[in-house]
Amino acid sequence: MIRFDNVSKRYPGGYEALSNVSFDMQTGAMAFLTGHSGAGKSTLLKLVALIERVTRGQLFLDGQNVTRISSRRIPYIRRKIGFIFQDHHLLFDRTVFDNVALPLIIAGYRHQEVGRRVRAALDKVGLLNKERLYPITLSGGEQQRVGIARAVVNKPLLLLADEPTGNLDPDLSREVMALFGMFNDVGVSVLIASHDLQLIGELDYPVLSLSQGRLVQPGADAA
């Protein structure tokens, strides 16, 4: 699903955030990405999300080489990926329903289809009764779950989560991780960046560990 081939990322100014990173995360896999801040976690996720572009090496997503993909085609690649952010990036001037519906509207689904899928996604994260509310009235855990519903509503091939439990207490964090496990069980590939080593230790998933821009463990383990 995600393949890094000797990928390096150097930012303008010369700072090398990733050096010769190689790994191959198979379709349907679930893995954690850990490391201290500044180790390159965010850069790695941004490369996968095509927010930043690879400086050296090759990047494959879903079997497609996206190293030099034209910016015109990036939106269509991003539609295969569900993003979950630490601060969830919900739009506060819209209801929970409209927030979750956004990826479907973007992809051009029909009205009836949108309603059906949004309710299915909200049902999975246990917020079906809150679809008419505005995100500001929800608790932090609920807001994060709305973000997850939005990420999965389009049935993406890959879920990318950047510190999804950073603002949550341990119980809520476990709940959120269980949700990711549930999506992984139905075939969605999941990559979670987190520095919550205790939580990661409780779960039995492969770990990609970054240190100063380099993978500490060999990539083959990730599969």
Next chain:
Amino acid sequence: MKHTGSSRRHSRHHWSESLRRLLSPRTFLQRHAQVALDSLGRLYRNGIASLMTAAVIGIALAMPSGLFLLLDNLHRLSGSWDGQASLSVFLKQDVDIGTARQLADSLATWPEVGAVQLVTPQQALQEFSEHSGFADVLGLLEDNPLPVVLIVTPSADQTDPALAGALQGRLAALPETDLAQLDLQWVQRLAAILDIARRGIMVISALLALAVLLVIGNTIRLEIQNRREEILVTKLIGATNAFVRRPFLYSGTWYGIFGALLAWILVEAGFWLLSDPVAKLVGLYQSDYALETVPLALFGLLALTGVVLGLLGSWLAVGRHLHAIEPS
């Protein structure tokens, strides 16, 4: 890499599916209608600010269209006199009525002359004292100073100003003639003045159109800044530039439409206010001329201008500012 084959097939399926969705006209229309309504709702929620923008656009559109309409009316007024172009031939003082009558009869036989009307000095004096308000002063005159006048109307196929000029030359060359004056001259001068006015209004229109573009562009720029977060999120979850652009283009179009509506109301109201004094004025000239607007055509033209300027203004703003907002 054993999954590559199946995932490639999967992605092709994904592509054809999104293509099919995009090509479905019903979904397409549904989506556009939704965005258009959403933009309209946003305008409504911004209330006073939207109204002020629309008002600026309305005034900027009303000015040139009002001026053009006035000009058009003046043109129509002068045009209605074109057909009756005639020449006044003032005969020399020593030409008596009998000779003048013979001359009139002979002139009437000319092929380029349609009709000849003879105005005796008595008739002329009477008419003059009636219309000029100088009756008392004129009564003091011992002799009638006015000559005999022949009013020559060119025949129907001689309305071309150049031919009228040639006729004027022939009439002036007659030994009995003191002065042959083309009554059309002032109409031509008016037409020339109107032409200058038209040019001037065109320049003003172009400048005001530019002002409308800038107003809409600036309004849309502010809206883009206010919706920065939303643009970032939508881009991150796969929105194309076209998708991000669409609501702003609709906003610009709505501003154009509301501005046009306001301009139309302003122009129609202005003409309604003018219609009474104008009716009084033309009454003094024994004319039933009335100011005219064509409400439907005017609205159509204004709406078209508004939509085009709105779209263009927002397009420029979106083109300049949207690319600067990329997820990071």
